[in-house]
Amino acid sequence: MFRFVTSRLLQSLLALFLVITATFFMIRFVPGGPFTAEKAVTPEILRNLEAHYGLDQPLWRQYLDYLGSLAQGDLGPSFKYPNRTVNEIIADKLPVSAELGALALALALFLGITLGTFAAVRRNTWVDYTASTFGMAGISIPTFVVGPLLVLAFAIHLGWFNASGWYGPTDRVLPVVVLGIAYAAPISRLTRGGMLEVLHQDFIRTARAKGASEFRIITRHALRGGLLPVVSYLGPAAAGILTGSFVIETIFQIPGIGREFVNSAFNRDYTLVLGTVILYAVLIMALNLVVDIVQAWMNPKVRLEA
Amino acid sequence: MRAIRRFVPFLLAAALAFTGCGRKETAAGTPAQVLRLSQRNEPGDLDPAKVTLPDEFGLLRAVLEGLLRPGVDGGEPRPGVAERYEVSADGLTYVFHLRADARWSDGEPVTAAQFVAAYRRLLTPATAAPKAAVFFPVRHARAFVAGTLTDFDAVGFRVVDPRTLVITLEQPTPRFPHYVASGPWLPVRTDVVAKHGRTWTQPQHFVGNGPFTLAEWRPDQRLVMKRNPRWHGAAGVRLDELHFVRLDSADGEDRAYRAGQVDATMAVPTSRIEVYAQERPEELRRQPMFETRYLAFNCGRPALRDPRVRRALALALDRAALVDRVLRGGQPVAATLVPPALAGGAATSPHAFRYDPAAAQRLLAEAGFPGGAGFPTLEVTAWSSSQVPVLEAIQAGWKRDLGIAVTLATREARVHLSALASGDYDIGFVTSIPDVADPLQVLGDFTSGAPENYPQWRDPAFDAALARAATLADASARQAALRDAEDLLLAAAPLAPVYFNAKIWLLSPRVRGWEEDGLWGRCYDGMRLVP
Numbered sequence: 001m002f003r004f005v006t007s008r009l010l011q012s013l014l015a016l017f018l019v020i021t022a023t024f025f026m027i028r029f030v031p032g033g034p035f036t037a038e039k040a041v042t043p044e045i046l047r048n049l050e051a052h053y054g055l056d057q058p059l060w061r062q063y064l065d066y067l068g069s070l071a072q073g074d075l076g077p078s079f080k081y082p083n084r085t086v087n088e089i090i091a092d093k094l095p096v097s098a099e100l101g102a103l104a105l106a107l108a109l110f111l112g113i114t115l116g117t118f119a120a121v122r123r124n125t126w127v128d129y130t131a132s133t134f135g136m137a138g139i140s141i142p143t144f145v146v147g148p149l150l151v152l153a154f155a156i157h158l159g160w161f162n163a164s165g166w167y168g169p170t171d172r173v174l175p176v177v178v179l180g181i182a183y184a185a186p187i188s189r190l191t192r193g194g195m196l197e198v199l200h201q202d203f204i205r206t207a208r209a210k211g212a213s214e215f216r217i218i219t220r221h222a223l224r225g226g227l228l229p230v231v232s233y234l235g236p237a238a239a240g241i242l243t244g245s246f247v248i249e250t251i252f253q254i255p256g257i258g259r260e261f262v263n264s265a266f267n268r269d270y271t272l273v274l275g276t277v278i279l280y281a282v283l284i285m286a287l288n289l290v291v292d293i294v295q296a297w298m299n300p301k302v303r304l305e306a
Numbered sequence: 307m308r309a310i311r312r313f314v315p316f317l318l319a320a321a322l323a324f325t326g327c328g329r330k331e332t333a334a335g336t337p338a339q340v341l342r343l344s345q346r347n348e349p350g351d352l353d354p355a356k357v358t359l360p361d362e363f364g365l366l367r368a369v370l371e372g373l374l375r376p377g378v379d380g381g382e383p384r385p386g387v388a389e390r391y392e393v394s395a396d397g398l399t400y401v402f403h404l405r406a407d408a409r410w411s412d413g414e415p416v417t418a419a420q421f422v423a424a425y426r427r428l429l430t431p432a433t434a435a436p437k438a439a440v441f442f443p444v445r446h447a448r449a450f451v452a453g454t455l456t457d458f459d460a461v462g463f464r465v466v467d468p469r470t471l472v473i474t475l476e477q478p479t480p481r482f483p484h485y486v487a488s489g490p491w492l493p494v495r496t497d498v499v500a501k502h503g504r505t506w507t508q509p510q511h512f513v514g515n516g517p518f519t520l521a522e523w524r525p526d527q528r529l530v531m532k533r534n535p536r537w538h539g540a541a542g543v544r545l546d547e548l549h550f551v552r553l554d555s556a557d558g559e560d561r562a563y564r565a566g567q568v569d570a571t572m573a574v575p576t577s578r579i580e581v582y583a584q585e586r587p588e589e590l591r592r593q594p595m596f597e598t599r600y601l602a603f604n605c606g607r608p609a610l611r612d613p614r615v616r617r618a619l620a621l622a623l624d625r626a627a628l629v630d631r632v633l634r635g636g637q638p639v640a641a642t643l644v645p646p647a648l649a650g651g652a653a654t655s656p657h658a659f660r661y662d663p664a665a666a667q668r669l670l671a672e673a674g675f676p677g678g679a680g681f682p683t684l685e686v687t688a689w690s691s692s693q694v695p696v697l698e699a700i701q702a703g704w705k706r707d708l709g710i711a712v713t714l715a716t717r718e719a720r721v722h723l724s725a726l727a728s729g730d731y732d733i734g735f736v737t738s739i740p741d742v743a744d745p746l747q748v749l750g751d752f753t754s755g756a757p758e759n760y761p762q763w764r765d766p767a768f769d770a771a772l773a774r775a776a777t778l779a780d781a782s783a784r785q786a787a788l789r790d791a792e793d794l795l796l797a798a799a800p801l802a803p804v805y806f807n808a809k810i811w812l813l814s815p816r817v818r819g820w821e822e823d824g825l826w827g828r829c830y831d832g833m834r835l836v837p
């Protein structure tokens with residue numbers, strides 16, 4: 001176990017370094033820069049700006065400087081927001097996205113696992129068809145359709161909620177529901193598939209033969225194996241959901257980090273692009289590691305090996 | 307299934323309980339005079355030496371006041387901190403007299419020396435202010451920005467006494483007051499900047515001299531400004547608070563407006579313009595902007611080298627139909643480049659572009675492409691998919707009137723701009739927004755080697771005409787000379803103006819005293835709400 005974790009950490013560090021290097025150079029080679037604007041700046045002002053941000057140095061030098069400050073945990077100043085650093089922007093916005101993501105994930109797991117389990121247990125009945133329809137609809141209808149529709153109904157016509165913003169607890173309801181449903185749909189399908197496979201296995205029949213109640217069979221025996229596909233899906237999904245959703249944050253005007261992934265690239269905010277990419281990469285790697293460990297715990301057939 | 311049935315009422319109850327408290331909060335927490343404005347761009351900063359966008363400067367005007375304030379609709383600037391100014395007979399020296407009762411939000415008096423210190427900071431190369439160019443009419447300001455002059459005393463600013471500021475210019479600039487009224491000329495307290503560094507624009511540190519003070523800034527959420535009791539005109543300010551509510555898109559603004567979360571938007575989705583025009587016509591507003599949308603012709607492309615071809619393309623644009631059927635916002639059509647409010651009236655140039663397919667066909671035939679035969683397929687590029695309908699209309703018109711085919715492409719905004727700058731395009735859709743309400747700013751983009759000379763067009767006669775116009779001290783003579791220069795430009799047609807942009811937006815009938823010019827220059831102090 002210890003050897004497995006250390007070796008995975010070392011692999012992750014190497015992968016992270018490659019991600020940083022590739023991103024650093026890729027964003028630099030994209031046409032247009034942070035000072036490209038409709039009203040172009042004069043040559044002397046452009047020189048001043050480049051000197052101010054160190055862009056007048058050779059690229060390899062800028063790269064080494066970046067790695068140097070990164071080693072000290074400094075992600076650098078933002079180009080677009082001169083009064084904030086990338087560290088401050090992430091510290092300010094990640095908690096918002098994480099809160100939204102955690103609530104949505106909780107809703108998605110509850111809805112998805114419940115529906116998926118019922119669908120598997122009552123296979124080929126109307127329960128199954130209803131749950132499957134929900135799953136297909138949730139996967140097929142994009143959030144940018146569901147979101148504005150809910151706003152139209154609950155914010156504009158009924159007036160129950162704000163159409164956008166992130167001020168009070170009520171402002172959490174619509175975005176959490178929209179994002180939660182989007183993730184509940186694949187979870188319910190994965191749960192159904194996983195449960196169907198497990199429910200036909202011998203140990204379930206044994207449990208039934210021993211007179212265990214249906215509820216106990218499902219919660220104690222079947223779910224542990226039936227949820228394995230969900231768990232492997234959850235690693236990358238959690239990284240995605242916790243770092244925010246560009247679409248949801250834009251529709252509901254939520255000050256999360258999700259929008260920065262896209263906007264920083266549009267703004268050529270080099271340091272913010274790198275900051276968000278590093279954040280996402282670290283989360284993905286960490287959560288995948290957690291998933292591997294959880295899977296080994298849930299399924300004795302999986303052995304962690306270095 | 308029983309579990310689900312048990313769960314549904316619980317969910318509904320929870321949702322109802324939540325909404326119940328939400329409504330009470332808003333109803334009780336909203337004081338009467340709170341004006342809530344939609345803000346589409348998250349301001350990069352609140353420092354006149356750092357921000358670049360017109361609406362960012364528009365926002366800054368709530369908390370900072372310059373020597374002069376923009377005039378109504380591009381007209382003569384009005385007094386700000388300077389209650390009056392005098393110009394010398396040669397047009398080279400301006401003397402500004404500051405009002406005695408101007409105070410900063412921390413109680414300190416506003417002095418001429420503070421203005422000069424702020425300008426010194428902005429022009430210092432290490433500050434790297436992106437909009438330093440609007441100071442270039444000031445004597446030696448450009449050399450100081452370039453670093454070739456290091457002695458700031460040689461720059462044309464002189465403090466005579468705490469209430470008198472003298473500014474000397476490079477050459478007569480009749481429009482100079484418009485420069486002084488522009489956003490980058492807003493003052494800052496350099497001692498506050500020195501004390502707090504880059505964080506001086508945070509609400510807990512910010513010191514301003516405008517009608518409002520910065521109370522809260524939650525990035526991507528809202529900015530709250532409260533009435534500044536120390537402002538010299540505070541007695542006349544009716545609003546208690548100004549909220550700039552961040553909304554990312556026209557659709558988001560529309561939803562927030564309909565849900566009653568904002569009193570004014572910055573735009574209306576094109577698809578909703580007609581709905582508002584029919585259902586709530588008094589709320590649908592149109593503000594002409596000092597912004598021209600034009601097609602730049604890359605004069606480096608062989609097919610576009612001949613001015614007759616470029617004029618043919620510019621004449622075969624049915625601009626009125628484009629505005630009526632595609633844009634649908636009543637934007638003024640652009641027969642010339644300089645917006646009417648800046649040009650001092652509607653276009654009179656003999657070379658102005660009016661829809662004339664017959665003349666266009668004749669010119670194209672003279673250039674060797676009768677009926678469009680043999681004309682290469684060029685690409686028209688834009689920076690946003692929202693412009694595609696406009697370009698499709700142009701594409702169809704050229705096909706119909708000239709028999710030529712063009713392809714369309716959308717590029718990401720900065721890719722588009724850098725392609726324009728490097729000449730890597732055929733025909734590009736461009737928007738021109740001057741930093742200052744001065745036609746010279748608009749026309750100056752097409753002098754040889756100017757950074758925005760996207761057509762890569764060079765004409766020494768145009769350069770000379772513009773340079774001559776710039777030195778004229780007499781305002782009407784200057785206006786006429788600028789029109790002559792524009793006429794040279796239109797005759798050669800390195801570009802085809804399409805329309806003058808207009809801000810199509812929504813304003814609640816509760817709002818009175820709204821005032822905004824074509825460069826987002828707003829005067830907030832006269833705004834108020836009625837029940």
